[in-house]
Structures are given as C-alpha cells and as structure tokens.
Amino acid sequence: MSTNIFWQESPIGKTERQKLLNQKGCVVWITGLSGSGKSTLACSLSRELYTRGKLSYILDGDNLRHGLNKDLGFKAEDRVENIRRVGEVAKLFADAGLICIASLISPYRKDRDACREMMQGSSFIEVYMNMSLQLCEARDPKGLYKLARAGKIKGFTGIDDPYESPLNCEIELKEKEGECPSPVAMAEEVIAYLEDKGFLQNQ
Ligand SMILES: Nc1ncnc2c1ncn2[C@@H]1O[C@H](COP(=O)(O)OS(=O)(=O)O)[C@@H](OP(=O)(O)O)[C@H]1O
Numbered sequence: 001m002s003t004n005i006f007w008q009e010s011p012i013g014k015t016e017r018q019k020l021l022n023q024k025g026c027v028v029w030i031t032g033l034s035g036s037g038k039s040t041l042a043c044s045l046s047r048e049l050y051t052r053g054k055l056s057y058i059l060d061g062d063n064l065r066h067g068l069n070k071d072l073g074f075k076a077e078d079r080v081e082n083i084r085r086v087g088e089v090a091k092l093f094a095d096a097g098l099i100c101i102a103s104l105i106s107p108y109r110k111d112r113d114a115c116r117e118m119m120q121g122s123s124f125i126e127v128y129m130n131m132s133l134q135l136c137e138a139r140d141p142k143g144l145y146k147l148a149r150a151g152k153i154k155g156f157t158g159i160d161d162p163y164e165s166p167l168n169c170e171i172e173l174k175e176k177e178g179e180c181p182s183p184v185a186m187a188e189e190v191i192a193y194l195e196d197k198g199f200l201q202n203q
C-alpha cells in the first residue's frame, strides 16, 4: 500500500478529449465462455466503429496475458487480479475518451460488478455472449476444450471451473433457433445501443 501520494490534475480533461473525438468514453465489457465469440465481436465492433469515424481500442484477455498479465494464471485469485487490472486499464482508456472494448471470460460476477463500480454513471456496458457450452465446445478453435475433457488442462472454464452469467447486463447476445447471429449483426446491435445512449456523439 502506498502512502503520502497525491492526485495530480491535468490541464486537459476527459471533457476536452471527448469533444476532440466527438464521442463519449465508455467500456464495452464482453464476457462469456471460451469460444463464445468475444474476440470476434470485439474485432467486428472495432471495425464498424472505425468506419463511422469512432475511436476504439480492444483489450483482449488472451493478448494481455502475453504482457501486462503475464504473471497470472487461471487460479481463482489470478483471474480476480486479471479482471481488476483490466478494469483499471479500461477505465483509463474510457477517461482518454475512447470506446474501450474489453474481451475477457471474466467468469466471476463480483469481479465484473467491481469493474462496473469503477466507472461513472452508465458508461460500463456489459455484453453477455450467451452461447451454449455445446456450441463453444463444437467450435473449439484452439483445441482447449478437447484438452480439458482429456484432463490435460485443469480448471477450464465451463468444464471444471465456474462461469457465473450476468444478472443485469445491458446486452445479451444468444443463439436464435440454433443459429448464432453474424459478427456484423452482433456489432450492429451494440452500436445501436451506443448510439441510443449518446456515446457516439458529443456536439
Ligand atoms: N483454464 C483456462 N480457462 C479458461 N481459459 C483458458 C484456460 N487456460 C487457457 N485459457 C485461454 O485463456 C483465455 C482466457 O483468458 P482471460 O484472461 O479472458 O480469462 S479470465 O477472464 O481471467 O478468466 C482463453 O481465451 P478465449 O478462448 O479467447 O476466451 C483461452 O484461450
């Protein structure tokens, strides 16, 4: 714990940065099982925002574990610290005026709620990829479910580690009649929400 520390104000604040970018900083937090389509949605959303002239940045769980979070594994306390750190970084990006897209399994409700608490007002938008374990396991693009079923990965989310689904998320994306909506359709649903709440303008 640090003591004798003071907050340093900066001359240009969030309000000025948001005006410059003509948008409002926020965090789009995408949660769901491995293989549920988090990264695909994050990329599609970022691309769609870019074509509309809006600045976003993706914080992807897998990618951050190569650097910022390389000291963390998948034990419960490591996942807690992983989400806490990413929540803090996402808050900084939102303060910079960006639409920060965080894409992590983030299996524990309490940790996601703690990230929400870090943000002001309604600028934390939780997106739940509500895809069945069956679908995620059938996709298995990295072969991790297969390894988990074979007991070669211990504590794999959805197999022998918990996933707590959101109770009050802003957006829930799920299969309809066994079909998963396309990545562009899902991105458009998120964009419609952001537009409706005024995040994509600042005039
Ligand atoms: N035990 C275990 N459980 C779940 N996932 C595992 C595990 N081991 C490795 N991986 C790979 O790590 C990616 C998830 O990292 P996250 O930082 O998003 O996880 S968490 O939010 O801390 O739970 C996850 O990526 P995604 O498939 O994109 O979700 C996996 O590729």
Ligand SMILES: Nc1ncnc2c1ncn2[C@@H]1O[C@H](COP(=O)(O)OP(=O)(O)O)[C@@H](O)[C@H]1O
Pocket (backbone or CB within 6 Å): 032, 033, 034, 035, 036, 037, 038, 039, 040, 041, 139, 141, 180, 181, 182, 183
């Ligand atoms: N909306 C979608 N429709 C069809 N396939 C998808 C969709 N979203 C993701 N996929 C596919 O599912 C697999 C897992 O997606 P990914 O985005 O890597 O999931 P996650 O980041 O949650 O692990 C990939 O092979 C991807 O191409």
